[in-house]
């Protein structure tokens with residue numbers, strides 16, 4: 252018997268933020284540089300898939316301004 256599971260669980264965790272020069276294009280407030288960890292889990296069976304990006308985002312409205320690979 253083969254079980255197919257399409258359940259994908261993804262979480263975005265902001266690890267730390269630091270104020271950075273520049274402002275948000277949407278709300279004109281200060282932007283922050285953040286380390287974002289994207290944690291993906293398939294089916295509770297497959298190992299976790301981690302991806303860590305450095306992202307510049309606005310901590311006020313949550314807009315992502317720039318993402319570094």
Ligand SMILES: [Zn+2]
Nearest residue numbers: 275278309312
């Ligand atoms: Zn903003």
